[in-house]
Amino acid sequence: MRALAYADAAMYWASRIAGNDQFVLFAFDAPTSSRRTAPDLVGEVRRRAAALADLHLVVESVPGDLDYPRWVPAPVRDDAVVVRAGPYEWSGVLAEVAGMSRLHDHGSLWRVHVFDRVAGVHGAGGGARVAVFQVSHALGDGRRVSSIARALFGGAPPEPARDGPVAAADDRIAALRGGAMIGPHLARATARGLIAWSRAETEPAPVSVSPTRANATPGPIRELRTLTVPAATVKVGGRSVTAGVLAILAEVLPDYLAARPGDACAELTLAFDDDPSAEVLPRNRFQTAGIGLHADVADRARRAGLIADDLSAARRRAHSPGRLAARRAAASAPAALASAAVRLGADAPPPATVSGWTVVSSVNRGAADLSLAGGRVLLTAGFPALSRMHSLTHGVHGIGDAVTISVCAGGPIASDVDDYLSVLVNALNSAQK
Structure with a gap:
């Protein structure tokens, strides 16, 4: 146990x-x-x-x-x-x-x-x-x-x-021990929080823009769609698949959401690795970061380069001593308070601004060497869950040379997700020219 x-x-x-x-x-x-x-x-x-x-x-x-x-x-x-x-x-x-x-x-x-x-x-x-x-x-x-x-x-x-x-x-x-230790654990979490504060580095202001219709409560309906393309199609300007997909989304989202191109942004899940030699490591080691999509930059390759630079900077921040100390402080919280925070967060009123019009999760699932019943793997996909502030999410998953962009839509987006997909297909087709 x-x-x-x-x-x-x-x-x-x-x-x-x-x-x-x-x-x-x-x-x-x-x-x-x-x-x-x-x-x-x-x-x-x-x-x-x-x-x-x-x-x-x-x-x-x-x-x-x-x-x-x-x-x-x-x-x-x-x-x-x-x-x-x-x-x-x-x-x-x-x-x-x-x-x-x-x-x-x-x-x-x-x-x-x-x-x-x-x-x-x-x-x-x-x-x-x-x-x-x-x-x-x-x-x-x-x-x-x-x-x-x-x-x-x-x-x-x-x-x-x-x-x-x-x-x-x-x-x-x-349970008895946990209740008795709430005070000491809270004191330890507070001390570690002060350490995190002392180690915090000056960071750029977080992405914060007005919500769009994609930032509405999704409701119970889910619509899923996928597009599979060769990896080279989305490696814009020689950048990563992730940067390339974000650069293409920058051309699609502003018009589709009737929003200002200068505000275009996505909330990206960023993996991090804390001390790899630690005896205890969480199974979930990621955080989200708002990434500007530079939709007002006309040249796609230049836009992908700017996004790639922003991604690299966000990953460096995720591994900074201040962020590491902050994660250690959070992990010290008494279980009862941590559980209550999850419940209260679910009931909190929606924020006035968001750090992304959509959520993007990108994972390379390795070589195309998997099989089932003698059949070779053709593609892989995934669908990031919707939340009360995101009714449109994107998965970007690669295996071998195939990259699949998956779309999960709910709420106001579900009814016209096929229109969105058509626009996305056109943008991907233009990337191949």
């Missing part, structure tokens, strides 16, 4: 309020020479899952959230792998993913949904299979769950997690 780190517990507590499951999608071709039945597919995935320690866990809460929840060993559930026989169209698979119920509602941390006999998959000569790894954010950030997902389909297993020790194995004793 091990304890969830502060960042992982925050993700778990948030899942009790609103869905924050991650969906790691892989599409594979389905050669006619390798026909597999549903039990064959289930057995293949379950055998691989049996070898992964991350997939043999459940979360056990402490009464009153007076201590951090714990990872408890558990067998792979009977319903952990589900095969949907089809036939499906690619759009139908996306619609099924959009309507999937939260893992928290079923008390599980992960499931694999295999869609068989899928037509219309990019790069597939005929039919295809699509595997969707639905996973709790508590188990890891985009990098870690991508590593777990790769291992499910033939990749190397991820590095072992370095979760913290529990203060007491009995949850009632842990």
Whole structure:
């Protein structure tokens, strides 16, 4: 039994309020020479899952959230792998993913949904299979769950997690101890907060712009769309895929949202690595940063260069001594207060300004060397969760030479997401000229 780190517990507590499951999608071709039945597919995935320690866990809460929840060993559930026989169209698979119920509602941390006999998959000569790894954010950030997902389909297993020790194995004793230690833990968090303040460096003013219609409560409806292109298409001016996609979004978002180009911005998830030699490391090691899109710069290559510079600066800040000290201070917070902060944050009134019109999450999922039932991987996709301030998010995921831009839309954006996709396709097509 091990304890969830502060960042992982925050993700778990948030899942009790609103869905924050991650969906790691892989599409594979389905050669006619390798026909597999549903039990064959289930057995293949379950055998691989049996070898992964991350997939043999459940979360056990402490009464009153007076201590951090714990990872408890558990067998792979009977319903952990589900095969949907089809036939499906690619759009139908996306619609099924959009309507999937939260893992928290079923008390599980992960499931694999295999869609068989899928037509219309990019790069597939005929039919295809699509595997969707639905996973709790508590188990890891985009990098870690991508590593777990790769291992499910033939990749190397991820590095072992370095979760913290529990203060007491009995949850009632842990709750009593946690309640008694609120004062000392709060004092420690305050001291570490003062250290963080003393180490804080002067930083540029954070991005702060007026909300657009994409910054509205998304409601229950979700619409998912994808575009898959060669990586070279979005490496604008030789910059990274992430910078290139952001440079292209800069040409699309202002007109689509009827907003000023000079305000164009995106909230990007940035991974960080604290002390790699530490005995305890959270599974979620990322933060968000508002990135200006320089939409008023006409030249796309120059714009991508400016965005790349901003991304590099934001990553450097994420690794600064002040930010590291701030994360240590937050991780020292008493569990009861940390849990309350998550609940209160969900109920807080919407802010007057935002740091991004949309959220962008970008992860390279490695070489195209994965397989399912004898079929090679064709593409990978992912759909960052919507929030009360973002009804439009983008995933940027690469495997091999294929990059998929995924769009998740809700609220006022859901009704005309296909119009948005058409504009995005035009922008991508112009990038290839």
